[in-house]
Each structure stands twice: as C-alpha cells, then as structure tokens.
Amino acid sequence: NAGVMQNPRHLVRRRGQEARLRCSPMKGHSHVYWYRQLPEEGLKFMVYLQKENIIDESGMPKERFSAEFPKEGPSILRIQQVVRGDSAAYFCASSPEGWAEETQYFGPGTRLLVL
Amino acid sequence: DAKTTQPTSMDCAEGRAANLPCNHSTISGNEYVYWYRQIHSQGPQYIIHGLKNNETNEMASLIITEDRKSSTLILPHATLRDTAVYYCIVSTGNMLTFGGGTRLMVKP
Numbered sequence: 697n698a699g700v701m702q703n704p705r706h707l708v709r710r711r712g713q714e715a716r717l718r719c720s721p722m723k724g725h726s727h728v729y730w731y732r733q734l735p736e737e738g739l740k741f742m743v744y745l746q747k748e749n750i751i752d753e754s755g756m757p758k759e760r761f762s763a764e765f766p767k768e769g770p771s772i773l774r775i776q777q778v779v780r781g782d783s784a785a786y787f788c789a790s791s792p793e794g795w796a797e798e799t800q801y802f803g804p805g806t807r808l809l810v811l
Numbered sequence: 812d813a814k815t816t817q818p819t820s821m822d823c824a825e826g827r828a829a830n831l832p833c834n835h836s837t838i839s840g841n842e843y844v845y846w847y848r849q850i851h852s853q854g855p856q857y858i859i860h861g862l863k864n865n866e867t868n869e870m871a872s873l874i875i876t877e878d879r880k881s882s883t884l885i886l887p888h889a890t891l892r893d894t895a896v897y898y899c900i901v902s903t904g905n906m907l908t909f910g911g912g913t914r915l916m917v918k919p
Contacts, residue, residue, distance in 0.1 A: 729905075729906075738910060
C-alpha cells in the first residue's frame with residue numbers, strides 16, 4: 697500500500713516565482729489536508745479539500761496561496777510570487793472520509809526554499 | 812479545537828516504558844484525542860487515538876481519564892528509534908492543531 701505521496705521533496709525558488717506542490721492521497725482516500733511547518737515550529741493547518749471542493753480554507757493566507765483537488769490527479773498547493781517567508785515544509789495528509797474519527801495520514805513533505 | 816498542554820521534553824532509558832502525559836481540560840464531548848509523532852523533520856506519523864475508552868495497538872497504549880481532561884501515551888519498551896517530538900491533539904477530525912509537543916529523548 698503506497699502512502700501519501702508528495703513531490704517534489706525539495707523545491708528551490710527565487711523571490712517572485714511560482715511554487716507548485718503536489719500531493720497524491722493514499723488509495724481510497726478522498727479527503728486531503730495541507731499543513732505548513734515553519735522552522736522550529738509546529739504544523740499549522742492551511743486547507744481541507746474533497747474532490748473538486750474546498751471544505752475549509754480558514755488557515756490559508758488571503759493572497760498568493762491557492763489549493764485544488766481535481767476530479768482526476770493530485771491535489772495542488774500553489775504559491776504565487778513567493779517571498780522568503782514562504783520558506784517552510786509543506787505537508788499533505790489524507791483520510792478516507794471527513795468524519796471525526798477518521799485518521800489523517802501524512803506524506804513526507806515538500807521543503808520549499810525561497811532565495 | 813481544544814488546547815493541550817504537554818511537557819516540553821522528557822528522557823527515557825532504552826527498553827523502559829515511556830509515559831507521555833497530556834492535559835486537555837477544555838475538551839468537548841465530540842473531540843477525539845490523537846497522538847502523532849514527528850521524527851526529525853519527517854512527516855508526522857499517526858500513533859493512536861481514542862474518544863473515552865483506553866486504546867492499544869501495536870505501537871502504543873492510550874489511557875484517557877474518566878473525566879477526559881487528561882491522557883497518557885505509553886510506549887511500552889522504548890527504543891532509540893522512538894526519539895521524536897510527540898504531539899497530543901484534540902480534534903473533531905477535520906483540522907489538527909499541533910502545539911509544541913513533547914521532545915522525547917530515548918537514551919541507551
């Protein structure tokens with residue numbers, strides 16, 4: 697059973713460029729969550745998606761960040777015009793359903809470095 | 812989600828049981844207690860979760876007090892590979908709120 701897959705594992709961008717982070721959930725999982733971890737801090741929730749729907753984006757910055765989970769293909773977290781403060785580890789998690797006791801399983805993360 | 816309080820760090824001797832406490836005095840009736848760990852900078856690894864009954868799996872045991880205001884994660888025979896940051900989270904499932912966690916150091 698393949699776990700949650702994220703790519704790329706490491707991404708380097710210059711200020712002003714775009715970053716695209718991809719997440720393929722575990723087989724049979726239709727719910728995806730994105731979290732961000734700044735250096736020396738805990739993970740912070742960003743967004744929760746089902747196929748073709750954003751359910752909760754309360755943790756997403758208002759500008760430059762967007763997320764999607766299309767009917768086919770991986771979930772994408774997109775950061776436009778990156779700044780140095782966007783440097784962080786971005787983790788994706790998936791669950792079968794969105795019920796209270798459905799466990800979220802995490803991927804290995806994408807480390808974004810903005811120069 | 813309710814807030815949790817955990818000790819910042821703990822040490823444990825290899826082969827001994829590691830008991831990691833967590834206080835969640837404002838937990839709501841529909842919130843579960845989840846435990847995850849993060850080894851170095853890897854993705855968080857699910858350990859165990861429960862609502863009000865004690866739970867056990869191949870990794871650990873979870874003891875939840877009757878009033879649900881606190882819990883303890885027990886690693887029965889800690890190994891060096893159990894050195895990690897352990898996060899206690901109370902959640903209804905949709906959003907996990909990670910606090911500072913407990914940095915467990917297993918020593919030989």
